[in-house]
Amino acid sequence: MGDGDRRGEVENCEAYVASLKASCHPGGVFVHPYGAEKSLRDTIDELGKNHGDKKDKKFPIWTDQVLATEATPRTWIVKLNKWEQTGN
Numbered sequence: 001m002g003d004g005d006r007r008g009e010v011e012n013c014e015a016y017v018a019s020l021k022a023s024c025h026p027g028g029v030f031v032h033p034y035g036a037e038k039s040l041r042d043t044i045d046e047l048g049k050n051h052g053d054k055k056d057k058k059f060p061i062w063t064d065q066v067l068a069t070e071a072t073p074r075t076w077i078v079k080l081n082k083w084e085q086t087g088n
Contacts, residue, residue, distance in 0.1 A: 017048045060085045 021044045028040030066080040 014048065017044060020044050020047075054086075058085070 021041050024040050024044065026041065030038050030040045030043040032038070061082065061084050063080045063082050066078065068076055068078045071077050
């Protein structure tokens with residue numbers, strides 16, 4: 001979910017979230033930077049709650065240093081830096 005969705009610019013957010021969720025492995029796990037683990041699909045479900053919470057605000061989000069490593073066959077670890085800019 002990018003800055004356009006948090007600003008409410010993405011139409012039909014539910015369809016977008018459902019598509020993203022369907023593209024993920026059912027056993028996928030999201031590891032928060034603080035170390036907490038949560039189902040990737042549950043994490044995606046929570047994204048919809050943020051739709052439009054930054055409406056009419058400057059809110060760019062970008063990633064860099066994306067590194068995808070195959071840990072075992074059909075199991076990948078993806079590390080990245082996520083940046084969010086709020087305010088000025």
